[in-house]
Amino acid sequence: xxxASTHTLDHADDHHDHKPTSFLxxxxxxxxxxxxxxxxxxxxxxxxxxxxxxxxxxxxxLFMPGLQLVEPDFFNQMTTMHALIMVFGAVMPAWxxxxxxxxxxxxGAPDMALPRLNNWSFWILPFAFTMLASTLFMDxxxxxxxxxxxxxxxxxxxxxxxxxxxxxxxxxxxxxMGSINVIATILNMRAPGMTLLRMPLFVxxxxxxxxxxxxxxxxxxxxxxxxxxxHFFATSFFNAAxxxxxxxxxxxxxxxxxxxxxxLILPAFGVVSEIIPTFARKPLxxxxxxxxxxxxxxxxxxxxxAHHMFTVGMPLTGELFFMYATMLIAIPTxxxxxxxVSTMWxxxxxxxxxxxxxxxxVVLFTIGGLSGLMLALAxxxxxxxxxxxxxxxxxxxxxxxxxxxxxxxxxxxxPKWTGHMYSEKWGKIHxxxxxxxxxxxxxxxxxxxxxxxxxxxxxxxxxxxxxNMISSIGGFIFGASQLIFLGVIIHCVYxxxxxxxxxxxxxxxxxxxxxxxxxxxxxxxxxxVIDSTTVAHAEGAH
Amino acid sequence: MKKQNTFIVAAAVTAAVIAAFWLLLAAPGYTGNEINMTxxxxxxxxxxxxxxxxxxxxxxxxxxxxxxxxxFSIVLHRKSRNHEAAQFSHSTKAEIIWTVIPILILVVIxxxxxxxxxxxxxxxxxxxxxxxxxxxxxxxxxxVEDDIQFISSLDAVSNAARRLSxxxxxxxxxNYLLEVDHPLVLPANTKIKFLLTADDVIHSWWVPALxxxxxxxPGFINEAxxxxxxxxxxxxxxxxxxxxxxxxxxxxxxxxxxxxxEQWVQQQQNRMVDERSEVERLWxxxxxxxxxxxxxxxxxxxxxxxxxxxxxxxxxxxxxxAVANGPxxxxxxxxxxxRAGTAMQAWGNMLSEADIAAALTYTRNAFGNxxxxxxxxxxxxxxxxx
Numbered sequence: 001x002x003x004a005s006t007h008t009l010d011h012a013d014d015h016h017d018h019k020p021t022s023f024l025x026x027x028x029x030x031x032x033x034x035x036x037x038x039x040x041x042x043x044x045x046x047x048x049x050x051x052x053x054x055x056x057x058x059x060x061x062l063f064m065p066g067l068q069l070v071e072p073d074f075f076n077q078m079t080t081m082h083a084l085i086m087v088f089g090a091v092m093p094a095w096x097x098x099x100x101x102x103x104x105x106x107x108g109a110p111d112m113a114l115p116r117l118n119n120w121s122f123w124i125l126p127f128a129f130t131m132l133a134s135t136l137f138m139d140x141x142x143x144x145x146x147x148x149x150x151x152x153x154x155x156x157x158x159x160x161x162x163x164x165x166x167x168x169x170x171x172x173x174x175x176x177m178g179s180i181n182v183i184a185t186i187l188n189m190r191a192p193g194m195t196l197l198r199m200p201l202f203v204x205x206x207x208x209x210x211x212x213x214x215x216x217x218x219x220x221x222x223x224x225x226x227x228x229x230x231h232f233f234a235t236s237f238f239n240a241a242x243x244x245x246x247x248x249x250x251x252x253x254x255x256x257x258x259x260x261x262x263x264l265i266l267p268a269f270g271v272v273s274e275i276i277p278t279f280a281r282k283p284l285x286x287x288x289x290x291x292x293x294x295x296x297x298x299x300x301x302x303x304x305x306a307h308h309m310f311t312v313g314m315p316l317t318g319e320l321f322f323m324y325a326t327m328l329i330a331i332p333t334x335x336x337x338x339x340x341v342s343t344m345w346x347x348x349x350x351x352x353x354x355x356x357x358x359x360x361x362v363v364l365f366t367i368g369g370l371s372g373l374m375l376a377l378a379x380x381x382x383x384x385x386x387x388x389x390x391x392x393x394x395x396x397x398x399x400x401x402x403x404x405x406x407x408x409x410x411x412x413x414x415p416k417w418t419g420h421m422y423s424e425k426w427g428k429i430h431x432x433x434x435x436x437x438x439x440x441x442x443x444x445x446x447x448x449x450x451x452x453x454x455x456x457x458x459x460x461x462x463x464x465x466x467x468n469m470i471s472s473i474g475g476f477i478f479g480a481s482q483l484i485f486l487g488v489i490i491h492c493v494y495x496x497x498x499x500x501x502x503x504x505x506x507x508x509x510x511x512x513x514x515x516x517x518x519x520x521x522x523x524x525x526x527x528x529v530i531d532s533t534t535v536a537h538a539e540g541a542h
Numbered sequence: 543m544k545k546q547n548t549f550i551v552a553a554a555v556t557a558a559v560i561a562a563f564w565l566l567l568a569a570p571g572y573t574g575n576e577i578n579m580t581x582x583x584x585x586x587x588x589x590x591x592x593x594x595x596x597x598x599x600x601x602x603x604x605x606x607x608x609x610x611x612x613x614f615s616i617v618l619h620r621k622s623r624n625h626e627a628a629q630f631s632h633s634t635k636a637e638i639i640w641t642v643i644p645i646l647i648l649v650v651i652x653x654x655x656x657x658x659x660x661x662x663x664x665x666x667x668x669x670x671x672x673x674x675x676x677x678x679x680x681x682x683x684x685x686v687e688d689d690i691q692f693i694s695s696l697d698a699v700s701n702a703a704r705r706l707s708x709x710x711x712x713x714x715x716x717n718y719l720l721e722v723d724h725p726l727v728l729p730a731n732t733k734i735k736f737l738l739t740a741d742d743v744i745h746s747w748w749v750p751a752l753x754x755x756x757x758x759x760p761g762f763i764n765e766a767x768x769x770x771x772x773x774x775x776x777x778x779x780x781x782x783x784x785x786x787x788x789x790x791x792x793x794x795x796x797x798x799x800x801x802x803x804e805q806w807v808q809q810q811q812n813r814m815v816d817e818r819s820e821v822e823r824l825w826x827x828x829x830x831x832x833x834x835x836x837x838x839x840x841x842x843x844x845x846x847x848x849x850x851x852x853x854x855x856x857x858x859x860x861x862x863x864a865v866a867n868g869p870x871x872x873x874x875x876x877x878x879x880x881r882a883g884t885a886m887q888a889w890g891n892m893l894s895e896a897d898i899a900a901a902l903t904y905t906r907n908a909f910g911n912x913x914x915x916x917x918x919x920x921x922x923x924x925x926x927x928x
Contacts (some may be wrong), residue, residue: 065712066720073786073856139855146783152760153743153785156885157857181811210547240761246744247759281621283631311746311757311781313764316663323655331641348627350619359616363609370601377597377651378780380590383579384753386746391700399873424617443566447577452750454781455787459704461720462713466575537631 019521027118027487028123032098032116032521034417039122040097041410047089047129054082057476059441067459075458076144077136083147084164087264088171089129090485091398092407095267096121098179099206101417103182105512106200106536108191108528113236121177135160137165146456148257149224151249153236155433165228172217176352179217186210192509192529197288200510200536203293205270205327208298215302220256223249247312248458250349254305258449265397266294268365268405269336272358274510274536275412278357280347281507286339287537291509292341293332293503298327310381319378320426330369337366352505353427357408360400360435368396371446386456389449395442400435407434409483414492415500419518424491426484435482440474510536551617556610563602573618580750583772583797587660587753597651604647645915656729660755665767668735672726676738676745676758679787681846683726684736690810695840696790697721704790720777725794729803730773742887743785749778749793758791759783763905773797785885787844821895821919827903830916832906837897842905845885850909856885861909870915871890872907874925877902890926895919 020026030036032262058077061069062265065074100118112118135142140158154161186207190199199207226237227249236242238249240337269290279282284290306314306322314322340362347356375384384390407430417419444467449455453464460468500517511528512519528534571577571820581591619625673684680695685736696704700719703710713716728734738747739865748755756766770776776795780788798806839848845857852859862864865873877898880888902917 029609037654060835066708066710067706069706071706071786072789074788078785144786153783156743156785159773240759244761246761254562280619281627281628285630286632286637289632289637311755312759313757313762316660318658319663320656323659324652327652330648331644333816334644335637335641337608341608341615342633342636344612344615345619345629346615346625346630347619348625349890351615352619358610362612366605366608368604373601373651374597375595377593377655379580379655379662380593380597380754382662383587383590383594383750385755385762386748447570447575450579451614452580452778454748454779456783457699457779459712459719460790462718465575466573467570467577488679493847520772 002427012048029119031111033112033115033118033523034519034521036122037097037102038417040093040100041534042123043122043125043129044090044094044097044406045489047085047093049482049486050133051082051085051481052089052225054078054085056479058082059472061458062460063470063472065460065462065465068474070458071474072458073141073144073335076146076456077142079359079456080143080146081132084132084143084168085129086398087147087260088130088168089125091264091402092171092175093125095206095209095264095508096155096175096442098267098271098406098413099178100203101180102207102413103185103203103510105515105523106203106510107186107189108511108524108530109185109189110522110524111414111505113189114181116466117177118181121174121181124170124174128167131163131166131170138163144299146169147252148253149227150253151227151230154227154237157231157425161231162228165224168224169221172221175213175217181215182206182210183214191524191527191530193517194535197291198530198535198537200270200288201273201284201290201294202267202471203271205266205273205294208265208294209266211262212298212301216263219252220260223252223256226252233334239447240417242476243537247309250309250312257308258296258305258360259301260386261394261397262297264299264402267363268361269294271405271409272340272361272411275354275358275408276343276362277357277537278505279352280344280349280411282343282347283509284339284537285342285345286335289335290339293335296332296337297329300325300332304329307376307378307381309463310378311385317527323376323378330373330376333369337362337369352411353424353431354408354412356405356428356431359409360431364400364435365402366398368398368401371396372383386451386454387446387449388445388453388455391455392442394444396443399442400438404434407431410489412505413512414489416512416515416517416519418493418496419500419516420492420496421498421500422488422496426491428489430481430484430488433484434478437474437477437481441478442474444468444471444474452468460526463468473485474478546922548618552610552614552867555613556606559606559613562609563606567598567602581853582751582753583770583774583776583858584751584753585767585771586662586768587751589661590753593654593658595687596654600647600651600686610773618909623799638827639706665735665765666733668733668767669727670732671735671737672728673737673739674758675886676740676742676747676784676791676887677892678742678785678890679780679791680841681726681747681791681793681839688807688811690807690814692724692810694722694724694726694794696792698725698840699792700838701844717777720779720792720794721791721795724795727796727803727806729781729799729800730770730797731800733767733769735903736766736768738766740866741868745780745784745791746782747778747793748781749776751776751795755781770795770797773799790844817894817896825896825899825916825918826919827916830900830903831907832900833896834900835901835908836907837893838904839900841889841893841897842901850905850911860905861911866905866909866911867913870902870917871925872920873902873906874898878922895922897928898922 138160140160143164145154229235236244238244238246245448304326503513671686675682684691692778703715738758739762745758778793780791829884848862876891899922900918906913906915
């Protein structure tokens with residue numbers, strides 16, 4: 001500990017050196033992990049509001065039965081683009097931003113292993129999303145077949161479909177390069193003494209996520225390329241009339257798609273596993289079990305894909321296999337939830353904003369997990385499938401799941417990143433309004449689905465009117481409350497006068513807290529000394 | 543004193559968590575809205591309802607236990623109460639317990655889930671077969687043994703009311719969006735096999751009261767079965783995104799007692815005979831225009847719009863169009879066989895010869911088109927049958 005502290009002091013004196021001064025050099029040509037992390041986070045925040053605006057259009061049209069605002073085809077473009085932008089534009093880049101900022105600081109490295117690749121993997125993305133969004137202004141409109149792009153429907157789109165496919169290719173290339181960088185950094189750049197089982201859980205979850213990304217993004221690229229040639233070059237991969245198979249696309253898509261949803265949520269597990277011990281002032285319970293549970297979830301994610309397809313007419317044995325495999329996921333996920341509760345158990349908890357979001361995550365993600373167990377049962381899924389029950393399920397795991405974890409992480413590390421404290425009062429207001437409104441928004445959707453409302457419809461029978469209106473009201477409040485989040489961030493970066501200490505939170509453990517706030521431009525120029533007092537999690541917890 | 547305090551907090555937290563679950567899962571039902579899965583009218587739907595309730599209750603109990611422990615800890619183990627943080631960080635015994643217990647719970651769930659699935663998928667000997675074909679955006683039903691077939695589309699009242707800013711209040715429309723022109727009529731207490739396929743994109747045929755949905759996929763024939771216990775009217779809709787009017791292709795089942803069903807079959811067969819004689823006779827221009835206006839409103843207006851102006855760019859205008867004013871045989875070909883690569887479907891096997899002839903006559907003489915052509919049903923019949 002003492003070695004690390006003196007090291008930190010040295011850095012505090014010269015931390016403004018080497019920083020490029022011109023705007024272009026600093027941001028366009030940057031190879032610095034913190035600057036690139038910031039760029040990723042800004043992009044993600046912008047996309048979060050763009051995708052959120054589309055969600056507001058969807059909820060506004062669904063506020064009452066009857067079509068009041070948009071034509072059905074535009075509604076379908078909104079549901080499709082909302083999903084593509086939130087998944088590929090908001091949540092994934094946000095996690096890469098966190099990885100960029102935190103992984104070098106957490107493992108005692110000066111920067112990412114491949115800084116130029118890092119620059120490239122970011123700067124592809126603004127072009128990819130510009131191209132994707134531009135389809136909305138083209139004659140044939142944006143993609144309207146759902147983010148799953150099932151043929152033959154997706155092949156009915158016009159010329160703009162080529163832009164969608166190319167945008168997805170670029171996002172995939174960016175993700176693969178980012179993942180290579182994460183893996184290379186974690187496996188090669190750890191400070192001496194930072195053994196794999198001493199790494200913070202956030203680093204572990206990202207290491208596993210990066211392998212998932214490398215495994216499945218090429219699969220998605222292959223699937224959309226076949227759509228492209230079916231559409232423009234008269235191939236028949238998925239066209240039954242030409243000897244192709246439309247169901248094959250679904251198998252390929254979900255072989256990507258199911259690991260993809262764990263790509264969105266595993267880093268969230270990591271962040272929450274950092275925050276809860278800090279504010280419980282107690283080591284993470286069952287560190288090794290958490291690592292193995294994460295790896296198990298990642299493995300299982302490759303053998304459950306067809307649970308998205310129970311209605312396509314698979315043989316009974318196939319359905320049984322995918323049902324049992326899916327049910328198994330409950331076990332490692334349960335271990336995680338039990339370990340978080342055990343970490344809180346008999347701690348000395350305080351409830352600053354990051355902890356509030358982390359607790360909100362555990363409760364609401366668990367609700368989404370439990371409805372996931374219900375959906376796993378193939379027989380009754382023939383009722384749930386493609387209804388608002390499914391919409392409620394995946395929004396529970398993605399919004400108060402992945403997004404709450406992103407917000408928890410933002411509040412947790414924002415003082416470290418900026419050197420200023422954010423407004424605790426407004427952070428808490430943001431949490432409470434978000435946590436209440438997100439339930440008003442999504443819980444009634446369970447009822448709608450069970451009562452028989454299909455998803456992806458712009459208008460509905462009058463029996464569904466009440467809960468749609470309640471859900472929309474919750475949606476508008478939730479959407480508006482995110483402006484508070486934006487305000488808190490802007491205030492913290494530009495206006496806050498309250499200086500943050502290096503440690504920031506008195507219960508915080510781990511290497512990033514041994515650095516000053518804000519940290520030096522190159523995190524660790526000389527490797528820190530790692531011993532049982534500087535690692536984030538208790539030794540011997542294996 | 544300390545013990546008592548702990549007990550009170552634990553009881554209060556558990557009560558609060560149970561109250562929260564009641565508030566979420568039961569209280570909204572008192573608004574008079576349906577909030578739960580239907581029990582339905584088949585053995586499959588009843589089994590699925592039971593399975594749903596079993597797993598729901600298991601989830602509620604797990605939720606109550608986990609959240610109670612968590613909130614108990616949140617109330618008591620906080621710094622503001624001067625609680626000292628313990629420093630334990632693992633317990634192999636605890637880890638084993640909360641791995642093994644969930645496995646046991648999963649086994650308990652897997653047994654009824656497996657039985658339900660086997661019952662769903664292994665069809666018994668069936669007595670009749672209905673082939674269901676999904677089109678954008680209507681269903682075609684074909685009674686294989688009795689050779690009755692017809693198209694079922696959203697009814698005209700809902701169809702008018704659902705237009706953007708139609709000015710009609712959906713609450714004033716009976717069964718808004720869940721009414722069709724020709725319901726699927728089925729006999730009660732009869733084992734029925736369904737064969738499902740689609741003509742254009744993937745659809746999914748779902749009536750919640752039957753307890754399942756099944757995708758209708760072009761190039762595939764999926765199977766499902768049912769035996770409906772009670773006569774009545776049951777409603778559902780397409781459950782797989784199938785394009786712009788996905789929300790507007792409902793399903794209505796009219797389930798009749800066996801004897802009434804037999805009568806209905808007889809009527810339909812007579813109707814089909816009448817239709818055949820209608821094809822043979824010569825129709826007047828007025829008759830065709832009148833029928834054509836109805837057919838156009840029900841089948842064509844969704845894309846080409848009621849004023850014939852279409853919706854650029856996907857759905858071309860018919861007013862003054864080269865096809866509607868050009869050679870009549872090319873126009874007939876487009877309507878019968880569709881146009882590949884566009885949303886224009888092949889109507890040849892979906893509508894009767896009279897309907898197609900009337901729609902063609904109408905579109906060639908409406909919206910300012912003045913071809914003056916009259917297309918006779920027998921012309922369509924001859925072209926269709928070579």
